[in-house]
Amino acid sequence: MIVLAKAPVPGRVKTRLTPPYTPEAAARIAEASLADTLDAVLATPARRRVLVLDGEPGAWLPPGIEVLAQCAGGLDERIAAAFAACTGPALLIGMDTPQVSPALLAPALGEPNRPDEAWFGPAEDGGFWALGLTEPDPALLLGVPMSVPETGRVQRQRLCDAGLRVRELARLRDVDTSRDAELVAAEAPHGRFARSLTASWSTAPEPPAPQSAASRTSVAEIPTAQPAAPRSSATGPAPSASSTAGPGAW
Known part of the structure; x- marks a missing residue:
């Protein structure tokens, strides 16, 4: 069996999960997806x-898995090279279907395949x-x-045009977007992938609180202060001249 994968390095894997996830969270989710995939492969009779x-193996790599470096080029070239590196019949999967199980892989592995036969797992x-x-x-x-x-x-169609008898595996959803991730986690709720997704949500920063009605008051809604009434300059009857003139004023 062949697993084609990319090392779970932040910023290099699952970039379509950001946002809502951070690059670091997306890398942890990718690592969990790869770990679940490798667990399924190890449980097969391959x-x-x-x-x-593509990249360097890390602590996530379990024993019993041989590692080969991906070649450069487009995805079609990398898949072709992966098959070329393995002699005899081979089944290739990616790291984007953590819900995969030995039972889902069994039809392609359980019986000898004819030379004119191919297995195809639609997404x-x-x-x-x-x-x-x-x-x-x-x-x-x-x-x-x-x-x-x-x-x-x-x-x-390429397989059919080559005269191969194409047999199909179950149709699966692969994880590209955050919505894909939620749906796949629901299909396999007990795996590392689902746990990693839940943990990533629980540690995500809280969204900003909605603005209160009071803070949304516009300038037009703020009451305008009324001008104060002018103060009178007199506080009583005007004093007479005699009362204001001092001695010798005349």
Whole structure:
């Protein structure tokens, strides 16, 4: 079995999860997704388990997984090279379907495959999450447009055009957006992925509180102070001249 993955480094993985998640939280979610995927692979009867990795392995890598470096190039070239690195029949999956289980993979691994047979796992977004080839051939992959809505259709047609009998695995949702993450976590609520998603939400900063009605009062609504009434200059009857003149004023 082959797992094609990217090392969970902040800013390099699951960038479509930010926002609402921070790059660090997105990397933790990606690491949990990869860990769940590798757990499922380890539980299968595959004779060889290979992680074809873009980046460096970390403490998240369990024993029993062989690591090969991804080649440079487009995704079609990297998938083709991953198959080329493994002799004999191989089933390839990615790291974006943490809900995958040994039972979902079993049909492609449980019986000897004919030379003219291929396994195809369609994804909800129009791509594919799994591809199994009895006799890997780069020509089956090179030139297929990747990460677009028609990826799955074109890839499946390429297999059919090569005369292969295409058998399908279950349709799965892969994790690209935060909404995908929520739906996938609900499908597999007891895995590392779901726990990481919950923890990331619980540690996210609180959104700013809505502005109160009082603080939204406009200038036009602030009462204008009324001008004070003019004070009178006299406080009583005007004094007579005699009362104000001192001795010798005349």
